[in-house]
Amino acid sequence: MITLQFIIIILCLLLGTRYGGMGLGLISGIGLFILTFIFGLEPGKPPVDVMLTILAVIGCASVLQTAGGLNVMMQFAERLLRRHPQHITLLAPFTTWSLTFLCGTGHVVYTMFPIISDIAIKKGIRPERPMAVASVASQMAITASPVSVAVVSLVSIIGANHGIGHAYSILEILAVSVPASLVGVLVAALWSLRRGKDLDKDPDFQEKIKDPEQRAYIYGSDPS
Known part of the structure; x- marks a missing residue:
């Protein structure tokens, strides 16, 4: 059955x-x-408490977007990355992790990916190195964000002592998830430093940029 x-x-x-x-x-x-x-x-029974919490989180994110707060956060993140382009592979994942941690959703980092790619390729760094780990980091932060649906749902389940011997508070959960996710992001970023060939040693990439049109398309006209 x-x-x-x-x-x-x-x-x-x-x-x-x-x-x-x-x-x-x-x-x-x-x-x-x-x-x-x-x-x-x-x-x-419907999880009313969880549903109301999710509603509150979505409302806060909507207010942040409408008020322009999300754009301000993106500007600060872009300034940080452009100020230290040589460390883009390490800084990019922590930037996306921070954005997700503050907003509670990984969807807010989509606009960061073109910026990360632009900074990396103009610095001669393979774009997939920072972009791949930045994408993963943005999702890892969901487990550490106090306003994410995942953490709120987990708190509503184990915080009420359902099926376990001890009820855990949100601070106890974050005390584990925040450092654990940060260490995971750091390890992934360090591993990504050697992902793929360097652009100046990649024959396929070097062959592609010999074409002036392809080079202009890849690097653009902005010298930044």
């Missing part, structure tokens, strides 16, 4: 991801209907 219920859940998820958007919610509702009225499973 459990296997059949599990198969129904997987089928609903697969169909939902295929249609996407509203389809995911509607097909999930169909799966819930089957499990409730056919298999007789009792639905649990």
Whole structure:
């Protein structure tokens, strides 16, 4: 019986991801209907506290975006990276980590990637080195951000002493997740320092920039 219920859940998820958007919610509702009225499973109580917290986080992020605070944060981040372009591989991931930590979502760092690429390539650094680790760092910070949905949900579960012998506060969780994620970002950044060939030693890249049009497209006309 459990296997059949599990198969129904997987089928609903697969169909939902295929249609996407509203389809995911509607097909999930169909799966819930089957499990409730056919298999007789009792639905649990909606996590109202978590939903209200998520609503508050989204509201704060919306206010930050509308008020222009996010643009100010991006400007500070860009200034830092352009001031120390030689350390872009180390600074970029910590910059994106900080942005996600403050905003609670990794979606705010998308506008940083063109900046990181531009700084790296004009400094002769392979762009994939800082960009790859910066992308990962922005998602790792979700586990350390006190305003992220993941941390809030975790606190609502283990903070209420559900199934564990001790209830953990958000400060106890962050005391582990913040240093752990920072150390992980540092290790990943150090490893990325040697990712791929240097641009001046990459024959494919050197062959490509021999074409003036390709060189202008890659480096642009801005000398910064």
